[in-house]
Amino acid sequence: MDHKTRVYDNVFEMMPSEENPTPLVRVNRLNPNADFPLYAKLEWMNPFGSVKDRAAWALLRDLEERGELGNGRGLVEPTSGNTGISLAALARARGHRLLAIVPNKVPHEKKVLLKIAGADLEIVSDELCPAPGLGDGSINLAKTYAKAQSHKYVMPNQYENEKNVEAHFKTTGPEIWKQTKGRITHLFTSLGTCGTVTGIGKFLRGKNSKIKIIAIQPTEGHDVPGLRNISQLEVSKLFDPSLIDDILEIDFNLAYTRALELCQNEGLLAGPSSGLILEGALQIVARDRRGFGVMIFPDNVFKYTSNMTKHIPTLEPQETKATI
Amino acid sequence: MTTNHYVHPEILVETDWVKQNLGKPGVRLVEVDVDTKAYDAGHIPGAVGFNWQSQLQDQVRRDIISKQEFERLMSEAGISPSDTVILYGDNNNWFASYGFWLFKLYGHSDVRLMNGGRVKWLNEADKELTPDRPKITPTKYHASEPDLTLRALLPEVLKVQSDKRHNLVDVRSPDEFTGKVIAPPGMTETAQRGGHIPGAKSIPWSTAINQDGTFKSADDLRKIYFSNGGIDPGKDTITYCRIGERSSHTWVVLKFLLGLPNVKNYDGSWTEYGSIVGAPIEK
Numbered sequence: 001m002d003h004k005t006r007v008y009d010n011v012f013e014m015m016p017s018e019e020n021p022t023p024l025v026r027v028n029r030l031n032p033n034a035d036f037p038l039y040a041k042l043e044w045m046n047p048f049g050s051v052k053d054r055a056a057w058a059l060l061r062d063l064e065e066r067g068e069l070g071n072g073r074g075l076v077e078p079t080s081g082n083t084g085i086s087l088a089a090l091a092r093a094r095g096h097r098l099l100a101i102v103p104n105k106v107p108h109e110k111k112v113l114l115k116i117a118g119a120d121l122e123i124v125s126d127e128l129c130p131a132p133g134l135g136d137g138s139i140n141l142a143k144t145y146a147k148a149q150s151h152k153y154v155m156p157n158q159y160e161n162e163k164n165v166e167a168h169f170k171t172t173g174p175e176i177w178k179q180t181k182g183r184i185t186h187l188f189t190s191l192g193t194c195g196t197v198t199g200i201g202k203f204l205r206g207k208n209s210k211i212k213i214i215a216i217q218p219t220e221g222h223d224v225p226g227l228r229n230i231s232q233l234e235v236s237k238l239f240d241p242s243l244i245d246d247i248l249e250i251d252f253n254l255a256y257t258r259a260l261e262l263c264q265n266e267g268l269l270a271g272p273s274s275g276l277i278l279e280g281a282l283q284i285v286a287r288d289r290r291g292f293g294v295m296i297f298p299d300n301v302f303k304y305t306s307n308m309t310k311h312i313p314t315l316e317p318q319e320t321k322a323t324i
Numbered sequence: 325m326t327t328n329h330y331v332h333p334e335i336l337v338e339t340d341w342v343k344q345n346l347g348k349p350g351v352r353l354v355e356v357d358v359d360t361k362a363y364d365a366g367h368i369p370g371a372v373g374f375n376w377q378s379q380l381q382d383q384v385r386r387d388i389i390s391k392q393e394f395e396r397l398m399s400e401a402g403i404s405p406s407d408t409v410i411l412y413g414d415n416n417n418w419f420a421s422y423g424f425w426l427f428k429l430y431g432h433s434d435v436r437l438m439n440g441g442r443v444k445w446l447n448e449a450d451k452e453l454t455p456d457r458p459k460i461t462p463t464k465y466h467a468s469e470p471d472l473t474l475r476a477l478l479p480e481v482l483k484v485q486s487d488k489r490h491n492l493v494d495v496r497s498p499d500e501f502t503g504k505v506i507a508p509p510g511m512t513e514t515a516q517r518g519g520h521i522p523g524a525k526s527i528p529w530s531t532a533i534n535q536d537g538t539f540k541s542a543d544d545l546r547k548i549y550f551s552n553g554g555i556d557p558g559k560d561t562i563t564y565c566r567i568g569e570r571s572s573h574t575w576v577v578l579k580f581l582l583g584l585p586n587v588k589n590y591d592g593s594w595t596e597y598g599s600i601v602g603a604p605i606e607k
Contacts, residue, residue, distance in 0.1 A: 124359055140414070141365055143446055148366020148453035 011093060014047045015057050021175035022046060024294065029265045030278065036285045038188075038278075038293040040268060041176065044300035048086040048117070051172075051298040055195050056086035058167035059156035060094070068154045069096050076101065076145040076153040078138035080192075081110030082299055083158055088119035099145065099153065101138040105223060109303045158193045160237040168199025176200065176294050177207055185291040186212045188281040190273050191247075194239040196296060201243035212245045212291075216280035218252035223307070224272050248280040255279070256311035259301060271299045272307060329542040331583025335424075335576070336439045336539070337410055339448055346370060352407045355442065356380070356419040358569070366453035368412070368445060372401045372460070376419045376569070380426060388591065391467050394430045398465035405432065405465060412438035412445070416530075416537045421572035425589050429475060431468025437576065440537040474575075476562045476588035478596060484562060485521050485604065491561040492524040493553075495574040496594065500566065501526040503607040506598065513567050515598025519607040521564070527553040529570040532577045545582055557584055564590040564597070 001013040003020045016022050024039045031038045043051035063069050074097035077087060084100035091098045100119040102111060114121055124137045139159065146155035158164050176184060187204060189197045201213045218224045259275030262268045270278075274297035281295050301308065309315045330336070345351045346369060353371035355363050363373030374380060379397055382389055389397065403409060409427060413420035417437055427435040438445070445451045476484075484490040499505045503518030520526070531548050534540055540548070549555045561584055563571040568591030579587040590597075597603055 122361065124361070137359060137414070140443055140446055141359065141362060144362060144366040144453060147446065148455050 011047050012057075012090075016046055016054060016171050016175065018171070018174040018178055021179055024176070024179045025268065027262075027266055027268070027278070027295075030261055031282060031285060033285055033289075035289060036291045036293060038281050038285065038295060039180070040262075040270070040274070040278075040295050040297045041172075042268070043296060043298050044269075044271075046086075048089050049299060049302075050082040050086065051196060051296060052082035053086045053090075054167040054171055055158055055164040055193070056083055056090055058163040058170075059158065059161055060087065060090050060096075062161075062163045063154060063156060064094070073152060073154060074098060076142045076155050077158065078102075078142040079114075079158075081106050081114065081303065083193075084114045084119050085110070085117045087156070088114060088117035092118035099142075101142045101145075103138050107304060107306050109306065113303065158195065162238075164193055164195030165199040165202070165238055168196050169203045170199075172196065172296070173200045173203025177204065180292065180294060182207065183292045184208075184211060184294050186214060186281070186284060186288070186293040187296075188214050188216060188277050188284070188293060189296040190277055190298065191215050191217050191239070192236075194236045196298075198238050198240045198243060200296070201240070205243065212284075212288075213243055214280060214284055215244050215247045216277045217247060217249050218255060218276055219249055224252050224255045224276060246284070248283060250276050250279050250283075252276065253311060256308055259304075260308070260312060260315075263301060268297070269300045269302070270297050271301045271304050272311075273298045328539070328581075330539075330581040331542070332580040335436050335580045337436050338439050339445050339451060342368065342410060342412075342438055342445070343451060350407050351410065352401075352403050353410050353412070354401070354403075354420075354423065355413055356411060356423040357414040357442070358418055359414055362414050362442065364455065366455050367442075369452055369454045369456075370458045371412075372458060374401075374423060376422060380419075380423065386592075386596075388426060388429070391430060391470060394426070395465045395467050398432075398467070399463050400460070402460040402463055403465060404463045405467075406434075408434045408436065410436050410438055412441050414442050416443065416533050416573070417441040418529075418569045418573055421576050422569040422591075425474065425572040425575060425591075429470050431471060439539060444537045473586070474588060476564075476590040478592055478600070480588075481521070481562060481564070481590050481592075481597065482600075482603065485523055488523055489559065491555045491559050492521055493549075493555065493561060493563045493571075493574060493578070494520045494524040494526050495529040495563055495565045495570050496520075496526075497528055498526060500594070503605075506594075507566055511566070513595050515566075515595050517598045517605055519598070519605040520594075521597060522604050522606045524564075524606075525554050527555070527574070529565070529573045532574065539577065539581060542581060545577060549578065549582065557582070560586040560588075562588050562590050564593040566594045567591070568593045 022045045023042045027038045046053035076099040078101045088098045098119045100114050102123050104123050104125050145153045204211045255272035255276035258279045259270050259272045262270040277295045355367050355371045355373045360375045411420040411423045494501050501520050506518045507514045563574045565571040575589040578584045
């Protein structure tokens with residue numbers, strides 16, 4: 001394994017670490033403020049294309065080390081796509097199977113990618129009608145498999161497993177600290193399982209208690225895959241509000257328009273959750289005026305062409321009319 | 325058995341009661357889910373699973389199953405008229421409540437709901453699930469003629485909305501009530517128009533349950549439906565939703581937990597009413 005020449009014996013050696021960090025790229029044209037530079041951490045440069053590689057790898061290794069996998073026993077996990085893609089690809093490469101329980105609103109591209117990565121899919125209808133304590137259909141179905149058929153399935157449970165937090169405490173946090181040479185003043189990230197915000201937040205606070213941790217969430221009723229509004233966070237046991245300075249609620253439509261601006265002005269082919277985080281970061285730049293910001297950009301836009309055209313209809317390619 | 329000062333506490337059992345009575349003769353468990361795959365993934369040991377789409381609905385015309393079909397379903401599930409039937413399901417007992425209504429309609433004397441539904445059982449560490457289907461010994465079940473005092477049909481609903489002497493309870497989400505959406509996202513059963521029946525009170529079904537999926541106490545329910553919701557307990561009542569399952573949940577609350585004398589479930593609900601030419605609609 002040599003990170004300088006980038007020659008590896010297997011894909012697992014490519015997993016991110018302090019020695020092999022994902023890139024940190026400055027956003028220039030969309031944030032010309034010299035007193036508050038914003039850097040995007042391009043998590044789509046991970047081997048399986050998203051920030052979830054980190055948690056998936058930690059969850060899988062933990063199960064392997066504890067002898068929970070093998071002899072016909074595979075994994076079951078509720079996922080909005082990215083964790084499933086990482087987990088399926090990693091699991092299959094190590095000889096395990098994954099049953100991914102997927103909410104129906106997950107984009108078509110992600111569902112196909114899950115199958116390409118080797119997951120077995122079960123699609124469920126979540127959010128039928130708002131209800132307190134109803135839980136999440138995909139989480140409950142995965143729990144059912146793990147409980148009723150424990151000889152066949154073990155559930156890593158990214159929403160409750162501390163290994164999810166630990167992955168970011170051990171990799172993403174130290175990477176950012178080293179890459180910014182300790183200059184970071186603001187971290188901008190979204191909320192999903194909350195492993196990212198809790199893990200990086202804990203690490204950075206340990207280094208400098210003044211670093212501001214800003215969580216960005218879409219407005220209620222959103223359709224930004226992978227993210228959760230605060231009202232949906234009950235499912236995550238990893239959410240630690242004491243680590244968070246501000247929770248910004250951003251109109252979810254801006255996730256799509258800001259993502260397009262990143263693609264067309266910065267050359268960063270960012271997905272909608274990155275667009276949402278950029279909008280939140282720009283609001284804090286306008287408020288705090290001075291700082292050094294790092295934004296976690298979870299994945300790129302390639303999986304979201306159908307969502308992008310839904311929210312920005314002008315992206316729909318039109319047949320050119322023949323002129324006579 | 326649950327009390328919580330309900331008028332008919334005997335229609336509810338707690339998950340612990342179910343665990344203690346697993347496999348006892350005369351106690352039969354039936355799971356009815358919105359997500360019909362859930363039963364196959366895992367269910368309470370000994371429970372049979374009913375598919376609300378293929379087993380509780382007439383497969384040709386739009387209707388509940390006939391008396392003969394209900395008798396066949398019970399016989400094939402090994403249920404006798406004297407059995408204590410415990411229903412439970414996902415989404416805090418939506419279709420389990422619909423099943424409960426159907427059992428009552430066909431005169432099954434001892435039918436109960438498991439308070440909290442499948443999600444409560446699933447999240448309790450001491451409760452088991454199995455993918456194995458139980459061995460069934462078929463019975464010869466005889467049902468009663470349907471009790472139509474429990475069921476509202478369209479002509480009655482149209483009359484009631486013009487007379488304005490009944491409580492009409494719309495239990496759908498606020499966006500369905502106002503007509504912003506015709507059905508929750510992803511639902512295939514829909515109507516031609518959005519809105520609600522004129523004079524209906526909007527009290528979403530979910531206001532009746534606690535965070536853990538169990539029903540709220542009678543005092544809380546009285547506040548929700550009578551003091552705040554504007555339901556007059558002295559009047560006859562009709563509940564409705566989109567296809568009659570969420571309204572069954574509220575029907576259970578009003579008829580059994582709060583003991584209102586005359587409560588009917590309008591199972592045609594919005595998918596029927598919202599498609600009728602000329603029927604008055606409010607938005």
